[in-house]
Structure formats: C-alpha cells, structure tokens
Amino acid sequence: MDLFNNDDVNVFGQGQNLLPFDGEVLLFPYFFKEDVFARLVEETPWKQDKMKIYGREIDFPRLTAWYGESDEVYVYSGVVNVPVRFSPLLNEIKLAAQQQSGHQFNTALLNYYRNGNDSMGWHSDDESELGINxxxxxxxxxAARTFQFKHKRQKDAKVSVELNNGDLLIMQGGTQHNWLHQVPKTAKKPGPRINITFRKIG
Ligand SMILES: O=C(O)CCC(=O)C(=O)O
Ligand SMILES: [Fe+2]
Structure with a gap:
C-alpha cells in the first residue's frame, strides 16, 4: 500500500535546519500525502487531562492520547499516562517517520487542538526517560498552527514555523536541551488540528 507515498524518501533530502545554533529541527513539508485527520479523530481514545493549580482543577487546553508498545507508564506534565497499543494507521505513520529520521520510536503522544483556544505552552521534551539529545x-x-522555539539562555533567539497538514518535523541534537517550544493560542479561528510526537523511551 502506498498510503504515504514514501517509497522514495530521498525526494525529501536531508531537510533544512530551522535552528540557527544549539540544535537541529528539520522540516519536511507535506511529507504525508494522504489526509488521515478524520480517521485519527475518529479512532483515537481522546482524554481530557486536568492539572491542579492552587487546589483548583483546570482542564488542559487540548485533548491527548498516549500510545506505546508496552505497559510502561510515562509521566508527562505531571500526568501519568498508561499507553494504548499502536493502531495500524498510527503504526504506518510511525514507520514512515522512522524511515525518514533513521531512528526507531516506541511511543507516541497525540494532541488534539480543537480550536484556536487550545494550545501547548513553553516546554522542552527533556524527560530523563527520553535520554540525552x-x-x-x-x-x-x-489546520495549520504556528510552532515556536525560543532559546533557553539567549533570549533574543526565536524561530517560528507554520505546521501544515501532513508536515513532518524532526527535532534532534541539542534541541530539547537548549530550546523551548510551544503552540500558542491564536485568535485566527483555525480549524481543529492533531499533532503526533513519536519518541523513544528507555
Ligand atoms: O503540537 C505540536 O506541534 C507540538 C506538540 C508538542 O510539543 C509535544 O507534544 O510535546
Ligand atoms: Fe513538545
């Protein structure tokens, strides 16, 4: 099956590094040709995580789902996630991402941004389970959403990129160590968006 048309990954080359220094962020625009948004919305067991702030329970501004190959739990933003198994569709997306990046992944975090009020604040994915770099x-x-980076120490170093339907972005090298990233809220009234981050734990 040629769902993602990645028989010839070389057409995407090595990607261009979006960061000026201290990390590598490679963008492969429109890497996935097939629009699987509706299928992902449908098949995913979305969860509304909550955080406690000053004793008050607040909904995360997005829905999430956590996939893994084993029953290992993963603590993310203070939330304990028990993974569900990869679906055939997610597995296919994972294989294409592995082929392009040259790395193996065993977990996936899905985020569902329902509208412009949904967002993810500044953070880096530097949990110890993920290892160094x-x-x-x-x-x-x-829908397209803006994805931003800012350097942890050099306050004027910022990078912003629009992530579109089907885009593959690979973060590697010192990116998590040296940079924060976020998906800011927007008043532009975007449609819904799903982001999948494939990671290797352990
Ligand atoms: O939605 C995105 O593009 C980024 C999500 C993200 O940073 C994360 O899941 O850690
Ligand atoms: Fe992240």
Missing amino acids: PVIASVSFG
Missing part, C-alpha cells in the same frame, strides 16, 4: 518526530494533520 532525543530524536523526536512530530507529525501534524488538520
């Missing part, structure tokens, strides 16, 4: 493959489907 992890390779993380991010795949986006649905």
